[in-house]
Amino acid sequence: MERDIVRAGALTGYRRVVRELGGAPATLLAEHGLSDEMLDDPDCFIPYTGLMKLLEASAVRLGCSDLGLRIAAKQSMSTLGMMSVALRNAPDIRAAIKATSRSLYLHAPGLSVNMAPEFQKGREIVTYELSLQSAPRAVQTMELTMGLAVRITRMLAQRDDVITGVQFMHKPAATRVSYRRHLKLTPTFETNAYAIIIPRKGLEYSIAGANSEILAIFDSLLGLHSPNSGQSFDGQIDAVMTRLIRSGVAGLQDAADAIGLHPRALQRRLAERGTSFEAVRDAVRRRLAESYLAQKSIPLAHVAQLLCCADQTVLTRHCRRWFNMTPGSFRRHANENGG
Template sequence: MTERTTSSSWALSIVQALELDGLDCQDLFVKLGLDYSALNDPDARFAQDGMTRLWQRAVEITGNPAIGLNLAKVMRPGAMHVVGYALMSSSTLRDSFQRLVRYQRIIAEGADLQFGSTNRGALLTLAIHGDQLPPARQSADGSLASTLAFCRWLTGKPLVPIEVYFQGPPPADIEPYEAAFEAPLRFNAEYHGMLMRHVDMDIALPTANAELAQLHDRFAGDYLARFSDSRVTHQARQVICRLLPQGEPRRETVAQSLHLSERSLQRRLDEEGTSFQQLLDDTRRTLAEQYLARADLALLEVAYLLGFADPSNFFRAFKRWFAMTPGEYRAQC
């Protein structure tokens, strides 16, 4: 089974967050069988279940279930590997969020980010996937809090979300969450996420640099390509992208292209935390954003490039993805 991993840079940020509550993480790493010295190796990666056990043990020792929020206090560009610098060089927060979604797997494979526009605002949603262990709530808390802290640092403005969403029930002590987000909190939600104001997402970043953005994109793309080459998900996505203009790809066809049986393809995708239908849907969604940014492509052309024989099916899918029509999305872009 393919094990999800977390970058050493993100693991180091978790360590720094835990140390704010007085934990001896070097001793904790030894007891959990984790390699503390690997934190200083930029190319090292830690098993996600190892990070989950780290969060769990930290809560047991400190008695602080909100300890994940400490990540906001130690957030810095380097915490996100090359991705942090790509975000810094982006033109706007919206551009930065789109890069974060694109390169998230470099930071940690257990997190699945989605970003899109709604009538109320720009919505960033987060799903945390576990391996053998269910994901720690602190991981989602820390991811949301640190993302908001990074946005505030990037813009130099005290940004406040419209709403913040958590899948779990309300904590016994809600005050640390209110202090971290300063926004309405919604628990028992469908997903973890933050709804941001459109006007905030279009703030020009003082660190914007188009040339550096291109350079960081290349670095991040190269790393992701090396990292993903062995993943069936990555290979299947490439096949789907190639086949979509000919119509909706069949699982059998994609499996044959990868020299796998249908059953083997589905099993490998399951092991990597997805399914063929989900991968097809995610690929179409990502390509739809790219195609609609091109003014030379008519909406009907976009529908056919995405493999929809009936344009009405494309419009329904797009409404499900972004809570607006393709025309409305293009007008906002």
């Protein structure tokens, strides 16, 4: 699937902010191959790298270092188009983040969202990652992205304390006062990921007016129109399981929901291919384990959690079966051999 695209809705508020700053949005858009007509149709896809270049150039031209944050302040749930249906109807914040991970390709195929627990700190890190090759400078784009993520998460929870931190990979682009005004907190900079931090209790905040039936229908349609639909079924289920495990879930029902099938139908299709859900999940876990165990900075107990294992003992059993050695032995072997 083409990744260098994004819905024009991502620029909702751009023209208004530029005018407020005394600029000419039509001129800036034209300089980057965009137009008012494109922005008038929020479901029109435009080049993602074009959006990035536009925002960086506009910030410089207008002398506005917090341009991305200002645009985010003009946006709302409707900015996300169809995927907002999933967010509004998720039962709680945890489910809304998982729905975001499943459906973000509808808005920005080149952006991915994943959730990782920090159990000792009692919180979860929700990361936002660009998956474009040779992406241009994107400070304003990522500040817009993170500003909107903060805004929407608080809208869903109807309380500000659902988010306790924001992380940026870049150095501060604007003043501390500007960040606090827009985000209602002081973010940290030069981190290893773009992320929002949600306390464990925040994930359980319920979403008012959520309708589970609407969410189920949306997920079914999502499976039918998944970007993986052009892949082989084997590739599709592998991609889904990888995404689910990274998101902290690994059950048959979760996979079936994500792929748009009834659990029995999913098992039946896998059986026709001589495999099973358990075998696919095991293969994905093994592949992810090889990656996580090779990273000395990740504690083994955390690796177990990232792989959705009940505890470190379960991880040890898996590793003995997969690699004929313990997790610690595999880590030493991988690092001794440059893994």
